[in-house]
Amino acid sequence: MNPRLTLLQLTKRFGGVAALSDVSLTVEPGQRVALLGHNGAGKSTMMKIILGLIDFDSGSVSVAGAAPGSRAARQATAYLPENVAFHPALTGAETVRHYLRLRGHDPRKAEELLERVDLAQAMHRRIGTYSKGMRQRVGLAQALIGQPALMVLDEPTSGLDPVSRRGFYALLDDLATQGTAILLSSHALTEVEARTDRIAILSRGVMVAEGSIAELRRRADLPVTVTITPRDEGTVRAGLPQAVVNGRMLTLSVAQTDKLTTLGRIAQLGAAVEDVDIAPPTLEDIYTHFSRPAESEAA
Ligand SMILES: Nc1ncnc2c1ncn2[C@@H]1O[C@H](COP(=O)(O)OP(=O)(O)OP(=O)(O)O)[C@@H](O)[C@H]1O
Numbered sequence: 001m002n003p004r005l006t007l008l009q010l011t012k013r014f015g016g017v018a019a020l021s022d023v024s025l026t027v028e029p030g031q032r033v034a035l036l037g038h039n040g041a042g043k044s045t046m047m048k049i050i051l052g053l054i055d056f057d058s059g060s061v062s063v064a065g066a067a068p069g070s071r072a073a074r075q076a077t078a079y080l081p082e083n084v085a086f087h088p089a090l091t092g093a094e095t096v097r098h099y100l101r102l103r104g105h106d107p108r109k110a111e112e113l114l115e116r117v118d119l120a121q122a123m124h125r126r127i128g129t130y131s132k133g134m135r136q137r138v139g140l141a142q143a144l145i146g147q148p149a150l151m152v153l154d155e156p157t158s159g160l161d162p163v164s165r166r167g168f169y170a171l172l173d174d175l176a177t178q179g180t181a182i183l184l185s186s187h188a189l190t191e192v193e194a195r196t197d198r199i200a201i202l203s204r205g206v207m208v209a210e211g212s213i214a215e216l217r218r219r220a221d222l223p224v225t226v227t228i229t230p231r232d233e234g235t236v237r238a239g240l241p242q243a244v245v246n247g248r249m250l251t252l253s254v255a256q257t258d259k260l261t262t263l264g265r266i267a268q269l270g271a272a273v274e275d276v277d278i279a280p281p282t283l284e285d286i287y288t289h290f291s292r293p294a295e296s297e298a299a
Pocket residue numbers: 014017018019037038039040041042043044045046
């Protein structure tokens with residue numbers, strides 16, 4: 001299958017600032033890719049280039065096999081900006097009908113789209129009375145028009161409460177199952193860790209890491225955290241002198257390669273141990289690990 005999005009050695013400068021340097025990325029049909037990066041890392045610049053809103057200096061970009069900004073690319077792509085702005089005097093239903101007409105679709109589909117984003121109750125109210133999260137969901141309904149081949153979402157959950165976030169990701173899962181490729185930028189590491197297939201980390205315009213969370217975890221080779229709940233603290237501390245006391249628990253930071261040996265030593269402590277938990281490095285740990293070299297360059 002052809003990728004829905006291909007960026008090859010993409011470079012973009014704004015005067016003296018290299019917003020993107022040699023960035024490559026592909027997103028296949030049905031993939032959900034999270035684009036992570038500090039403020040000013042180049043995420044919005046990349047999205048604007050994909051949408052054909054700004055030019056780039058060198059490299060190549062293909063959106064569903066077409067040039068960014070071309071009619072074919074625009075038809076294949078849906079975009080949800082971070083702060084959606086709609087006319088406050090129009091209702092949700094009127095707004096989505098308007099976008100349906102603009103994109104050559106049957107305006108009667110507005111109700112179904114608004115139901116999909118959980119706005120059935122409020123669709124006939126003026127948008128001026130909506131909360132930020134509700135406006136965001138109107139934006140999402142607009143982005144769902146015509147079953148896009150590629151969805152580009154800029155911080156899509158920033159105004160949403162936890163229940164709405166869950167609903168939002170369930171909707172993305174449905175779209176991905178039907179083949180839509182999804183590229184979303186986010187600073188919410190915990191939720192993208194659970195709800196996306198691949199992570200792309202930009203740091204000062206450079207793609208410093210890209211892959212599934214399992215691949216990035218392997219590559220980063222960060223220690224796992226082993227937490228032991230002792231039944232007999234004295235015996236556990238004597239058996240594991242390097243463990244750090246943390247309230248009622250003892251924790252150990254263990255290299256991946258020493259994990260099984262350490263578990264063997266814990267098992268030998270027998271009844272002195274009440275429980276053991278192993279936590280792999282979180283996406284936040286991985287993100288910090290890969291972003292760090294560029295940060296130290298900056299120092
Ligand atoms: N129109 C512009 N003119 C000059 N510099 C720009 C312009 N747009 C972006 N930049 C610069 O390019 C770099 C990347 O900015 P960009 O907005 O892409 O970052 P970002 O990752 O989206 O950040 P944030 O998380 O804050 O939205 C920054 O140094 C920014 O100042």
